[in-house]
Amino acid sequence: MKFAASPPDSHGALSKFFRMPEDFCYKLPDFIGLDEGVLAEPLAVAVHVCRLADVKLGQSVVIFGAGTIGLLCAAVSKSMGASKIVSVDMNESRLDFARKFAAAGTFRPETGNSAEENSQKLKDIYSLEGGADTVIEATGAAPCIETGIQVLRSGGRFVQAGLGQPKVMFPIVALSEKEVHMVGSFRYGPGDFDLAMHLLESKQVLAKELITAIEPFERAAHAWERTKKGDGIKTLIRGSQD
Secondary structure: OOOOOOOOOOOOOOOOOOOOOHHHOOOOOOOOOHHHHOOHHHHHHHHHHHHHHOOOOOOEEEEEOOOHHHHHHHHHHHHOOOOEEEEEOOOHHHHHHHHHHHOOEEEOOOOOOOHHHHHHHHHHHOOOOOOEEEEEEOOOOHHHHHHHHHHEEEEEEEEEOOOOOOOOOOOHHHHHHHOOEEEEOOOOOOOHHHHHHHHHHOOOOOHHHHEEEEEOHHHHHHHHHHHHOOOOOEEEEOOOOO
């Protein structure tokens, strides 16, 4: 499998036509447009993350990052039966969106607090006395990784989905003492698109609500700048119409 945005082998998929193997294609139902259909890809990423997290009925899940992947992880966790979902982010507008999109609780860390202080405050607010069953880290930021490990219960599961710096420092002693199950996540694997399509078709995940704007191909750079500034949730770029 070749990812469509991996240079130098591919120039991406922002073209009028894009050729790929037939068995890699999924037919969209009539009631799902191309705008929502393109979100099957990030949804498949979230499905992969949540399958690695082994989210089960009645569990508590704390998700660091309320961007596209973090929000979709919250929605997928809900569909898998998680009883308590907490979305963590510094952006208040994204936290507001998380409350409506995935019925998630929200938490904004205090910038002056330590990881231990922020994690304890989160656990106190949401009555996670022993810690969360699962943490999904979707930012790649070292402070979030550290806080996430502190939030987990002993024997909990931590999935690293966010990609940040190639090397980060994190509390390995806490990880060892808690016997945390830590696993990395990279894109998606067999069966993830099938489940993502099922979630879209059954409307268990309303991915279209993530779309903030659709920019023409000529304004692709502007769309990336919006994303970089954290403006909105998901800005789509329409492929070349020439």
